[in-house]
Amino acid sequence: GTAAIGVTGLATMGGNLARNLARNGYPVAVHNRTSARTEALVSEHGDEGVFVPAGTLAELVDSLQRPRQVIIMVKAGGATDAVIDELAGLLEPGDIILDGGNAHFADTRRREAALRERGLHFVGTGISGGEEGALLGPSIMPGGSVEAYRQVGPVLENIAAEVDGAPCCVHVGPDGAGHFVKMVHNGIEYADMQLIAESYDLLRAVAGLAPAEIAEVFRTWNQGDLESYLIEITAEVLGHTDPETGAPFVDVVADRAEQKGTGRWTVREALELGDPVPGIAEAVFARALSGAVRQREVCASLPGPTEPPGEVRSGFVDDLREALYGAKLAAYAQGFSMISAASEQYGWNVDLAGTARIWRGGCIIRARFLDRIAEAYRTRPELLNLLADDYFAEQVSRSQQAWRRVVGTAAAAGVPAPGLSSGLAYYDTLRASRLPAALVQGLRDYFGAHTYQRVDRDGYFHTLWSGDRSETAS
Ligand code: 6PG
Numbered sequence: 001g002t003a004a005i006g007v008t009g010l011a012t013m014g015g016n017l018a019r020n021l022a023r024n025g026y027p028v029a030v031h032n033r034t035s036a037r038t039e040a041l042v043s044e045h046g047d048e049g050v051f052v053p054a055g056t057l058a059e060l061v062d063s064l065q066r067p068r069q070v071i072i073m074v075k076a077g078g079a080t081d082a083v084i085d086e087l088a089g090l091l092e093p094g095d096i097i098l099d100g101g102n103a104h105f106a107d108t109r110r111r112e113a114a115l116r117e118r119g120l121h122f123v124g125t126g127i128s129g130g131e132e133g134a135l136l137g138p139s140i141m142p143g144g145s146v147e148a149y150r151q152v153g154p155v156l157e158n159i160a161a162e163v164d165g166a167p168c169c170v171h172v173g174p175d176g177a178g179h180f181v182k183m184v185h186n187g188i189e190y191a192d193m194q195l196i197a198e199s200y201d202l203l204r205a206v207a208g209l210a211p212a213e214i215a216e217v218f219r220t221w222n223q224g225d226l227e228s229y230l231i232e233i234t235a236e237v238l239g240h241t242d243p244e245t246g247a248p249f250v251d252v253v254a255d256r257a258e259q260k261g262t263g264r265w266t267v268r269e270a271l272e273l274g275d276p277v278p279g280i281a282e283a284v285f286a287r288a289l290s291g292a293v294r295q296r297e298v299c300a301s302l303p304g305p306t307e308p309p310g311e312v313r314s315g316f317v318d319d320l321r322e323a324l325y326g327a328k329l330a331a332y333a334q335g336f337s338m339i340s341a342a343s344e345q346y347g348w349n350v351d352l353a354g355t356a357r358i359w360r361g362g363c364i365i366r367a368r369f370l371d372r373i374a375e376a377y378r379t380r381p382e383l384l385n386l387l388a389d390d391y392f393a394e395q396v397s398r399s400q401q402a403w404r405r406v407v408g409t410a411a412a413a414g415v416p417a418p419g420l421s422s423g424l425a426y427y428d429t430l431r432a433s434r435l436p437a438a439l440v441q442g443l444r445d446y447f448g449a450h451t452y453q454r455v456d457r458d459g460y461f462h463t464l465w466s467g468d469r470s471e472t473a474s
Helices: 012-023 035-048 057-062 078-090 105-117 130-136 146-159 177-205 211-221 229-239 262-273 278-290 293-299 316-346 352-358 370-379 390-413 418-431 437-448
Strands: 005-008 028-031 051-054 069-072 096-099 121-128 139-143 461-463 471-473
Touching: 005 012, 005 057, 012 028, 012 035, 012 130, 012 146, 028 035, 028 057, 035 051, 051 057, 057 078, 069 078, 069 146, 078 096, 078 105, 096 105, 096 146, 105 121, 105 177, 121 130, 121 146, 121 177, 139 146, 139 177, 139 352, 177 211, 177 229, 177 262, 177 278, 177 316, 177 390, 177 418, 211 229, 211 316, 262 278, 262 316, 278 316, 278 418, 316 352, 316 370, 316 390, 316 418, 352 370, 370 390, 390 418, 437 461
Parallel strands: 005 028, 005 069, 028 051, 069 096, 096 121
Antiparallel strands: 121 139, 461 471
16 A cells, blocks of 8 residues: 555545645545545545545555554544444554544543454544634644554644644543543533624624624724634624625524534533533523524513613723633633543543643634643643633733623623623632532531531531431531
8 A cells, every 4th residue: 555544534524634634745545435525536636635546445445554544534423433343344453543523532432442452543533623624724632542643643743733833733642532622622612602692792782883893893802812713703704794685694694503512512521520611501501592492482572671771881892802801711711621620530641731732723712812821731730720820810800890890781781691691600609718509508408418518627417407406427
């Protein structure tokens, strides 16, 4: 075989990744279940590099140099398992399979263990950046053995996006670590988009701005701390006019947000880990609620505010920028905390600074402040919460009062802002000196003798609520 690497699954992402490899000088073997796609890729883009078309997986494997490296770019789930099964029968010990789909990390762990038994390496690889990223340089989050990364790392680093001369690709950790980190990336993506959407809604409903004006606001915001890909494309989408009706594009789109599942996975795993990601959860639930058409219909006549919300503060737009920034920081803090919790649980030793660094380019959540996040974890790898980092603590202290005004205004105006308000509650919960969790403990002890700890001595205690209310140590 002469090809350096193979790609099977040539839909948009797979096709573009194969082209990216070819353009970077790697002879790439390409395969697709229906060969028309393979032929189309080679005939349309054959001049971009060396493509070796393969009609079957056996042919693909035959055309590869050893140790062989095959990237699977098919639908997550059963389709991925089917391709892995077939490939495993064709490959030899030492060969490497990469799964570049949005696989669930638990599937990746299972597949890695099964393939390891057969002497094969399996690298569950998170790839972010959409179509354009796959072609021009995505952010790449590979998980697998050190040995496997030694082989494929240089290739992945070559095709990844680059920021300040460094590739947006790092060996995240063993087995499922890469797909886990990609899942949390998507969870943060959900939270970030929800916060942006709420900000747009408030600019429209409270400040009375038109979509094209709001596009300008986002364009301005994109010059400062909020600078990011999602803010940039928000301005594009809001500035767009529907060619058919001449109406703002955002007004002709049905207001039901869909999801393919990675946000939901993030929340489910956070629940399992006991590491809360309320901002991400609110975003997942907000999408679900937007799609609950029948419930929205039966509730549509419920009253809104009966007191006029009052004059809109002149500084409302600036306040909103601060609120959005604070809430974004809270969402990123939650995501990083969750990665850290999983890293501990699974013994992955994930480099949080490295994770922030490779998210600076190529991926959907790329943003200026990821530089600062990387710096925060580089100087203090043991940092327990991003909001406790000196730089971000100072940033959020400056934003928090404006953030409170915005959440208050949203509530008074009857505009739902679950992301902005849950972020503020997260912040206030973390900084509180006493929480009403003490009362929850008391109630649990009252009805279920679940016991409680005391502030002044060690041990677990129970009060004889239905007796003389004396306390017993348990
Ligand atoms: C990326 C994106 C990509 C995809 C999301 C969309 O990193 O390139 O996150 O993975 O666009 O999975 O997810 P939903 O369809 O669930 O919004």
